[in-house]
Amino acid sequence: MKRFVAFLLACALCLMVLAGCGGAPVGSAPLSQPGAAADPGAAPAAGAAITLTFGHGQSEAHSFHQAALYFKQLIEERSGGAIAVNVQPNGALGDEKEMAEGLQMGTVDMVVCAVATLTGFDPALDVFNLPYLFESREQGIAVLDGEIGQGMFENLEGQGLKLLGFFDLGFRSMTNSQHPIAAPEDCKGLRMRTLQSNVLVEGLNTFGIDAVSMSFGELFTALQTGAVDGQENPISVIDASRFYEVQKYLSLTEHMYVVLPLLISTKTWEKLSADQQQMLLECAQETVQHQREENLANYEAELADLKANGMEVNEVDKAAFQAAIQPLYDTYAGQFGATVEKIRAVKG
Structure with missing residues (x-):
């Protein structure tokens, strides 16, 4: 009987030790x-x-x-x-x-x-x-x-x-599957994915783009199937996402700092x-x-990689784009004008 009681006590002690090892500390x-x-x-x-x-x-x-x-x-x-x-x-x-x-x-x-x-x-x-x-x-x-x-x-x-x-990530630039973009008139008729921002959608529309908001996760397939002609993103995103597989032209519009x-x-x-x-x-x-x-x-390495993978890269007439976007600033002057002035007063 004493041996049996001792055995039960030993088993109980083992269970307590195992429970202590397996549990998380308080907090x-x-x-x-x-x-x-x-x-x-x-x-x-x-x-x-x-x-x-x-x-x-x-x-x-x-x-x-x-x-x-x-x-x-x-x-x-x-x-x-x-x-x-x-x-x-x-x-x-x-x-x-x-x-x-x-x-x-x-x-x-x-x-x-x-x-x-x-x-x-x-x-x-x-x-x-x-x-x-x-x-x-x-x-x-x-x-x-x-x-x-x-x-x-x-x-x-x-x-x-x-x-x-x-x-x-620096500035966003435009890619598409149709032709190079050198000036705002080259944007007309292109259907392009952009961020979910009313301001940015309106801005791209000002250039003549048919801009559509879409989550990033859907973008590659949309480019692949032709649901959209192009997109705009920083160089690092374009390269890491392998958009060169579904886009031919990269135009360095650098239209928005991200x-x-x-x-x-x-x-x-x-x-x-x-x-x-x-x-x-x-x-x-x-x-x-x-x-x-x-x-x-x-x-520079990312840009070189895009070229090596077949993308045609071109500079654009930024002054023409900046002039073309001015009506958007006029539209939002009441809402954002004071903030825009403060931002532009800051020197990099």
């Missing part, structure tokens, strides 16, 4: 559950107390993805593995609008997206979608990092989205300690700088 629940189809190189660190899901719409070949992995490495190392990052490329968490809404709900932790995605949250941000608003990349960065950019994006915090910084906020859900932010918030902010700022440098350094 270790992740802020968000990792999404489906995770990138193999972006698996969250084992045993992390917090897992941040970082979504973007570009491929693994794009600088967005490399920057997300850079951020992941920084914060996992500095937190000693207590904070992990699960990077989700290729729109695995939905299109940019769906990911931004995920930030509001707290189902997605971090996102980088085009500002056009956010105009539904704050229509004032649509000013950044005016063609030929910025003279240079340097001016764009100076505006966004300065009082104007920081002030305009602060308004999003009340809606659940907190700004961490801005990535850089504003790309890096955002975190305020629900996520508020769950972090003050020390964790500071660490995350520092890692985000270092990541922004790294991404900008990489994007600038890769431009």
